[in-house]
Amino acid sequence: MSTARKQATTLHRHLMARFPKAFPQDYDAILPLKLDIDVDIRERLIHQGEPVDPDLLRRVLANHTGRAGYLLAVLHRPGGLRYDLDGQPAGEVDALARSEAVRLLGEHQRRQKETATRHRQHRALEKQQQAAKAARIAERERRAAEKQRRREENERNRLRNLERKAAEDRAREAAKRGEQPPLPTVTYRKRRRPAPKS
Structure with a gap:
């Protein structure tokens, strides 16, 4: 959070503590504020020995009055009144303020829709990237398994070739000596039986 934003948040909390009627904690209790209420706030805080940067x-008041809850209060608060720091009526909400509130609420909704759309697109992109990554990992594992299988097969073939050459050498040696060559060793493989169909 930037320093300016921290300062604004701190001041807003201070206003909520000092003037709870005008800046309530409860979102549903927000009231339309009287015009030029910043003058009243500065005077009150200076009187209490707490001067504030105008x-x-x-900026804090712009943030407060730009919130959707405040705009809804301007449009729908019974009586259509504005209130001072002590929660006392101090003027009325005019048609211009209502039309501006309608416009700002429309912008709020448009921004929320755009944010939701961006969020959905971002999540869809993340899912695509995760699926692509999983596919790459699976392909890498498949290639590694295939490479290992070929390596093992090559090793088996090498050992068979060595055994065959050794057997041939023994047979040649036996033939030179006039002996009967030994019978080759036969390895029987188990025959696979297909699984019965259910």
Whole structure:
């Protein structure tokens, strides 16, 4: 979180603690604020010995009044009144403020839809990447298994060739000596029987 954002968050919490009627903790209890309430806040805080940066205060108020909950309060709060720091009526919400609230809420909804669409696209892309990675890993494992199988087969063939050459050498030696060559060793493989069909 940036320093400016931390300062704004700290000031907003301070306003909620100092003026709970105007800045309630409960989201549903938000009230439309009187016009130029920043002047009242600065005067009240200066009187309490807590001066505040006007630019920071304006930024905090812009964030507060731009929230969807505040805009809904402007549109739907019974009585259509604005309130001061002590929660007392201080003016009315006019038609211009209502139309601006409708426009801003529309922008909120559009941004939320765009964010949701981006989130869905991001998740779909992540799933594609994970599937592609899993396919690459499976292919790598398949190739490694195939390479190992070929290596083992080559080793078996090499050993068979060595045994065959050794047998041929023994047979030649026996023939030179005039002996009967030994009978070759026959290895019988077990025959696989197909599994019965169920």
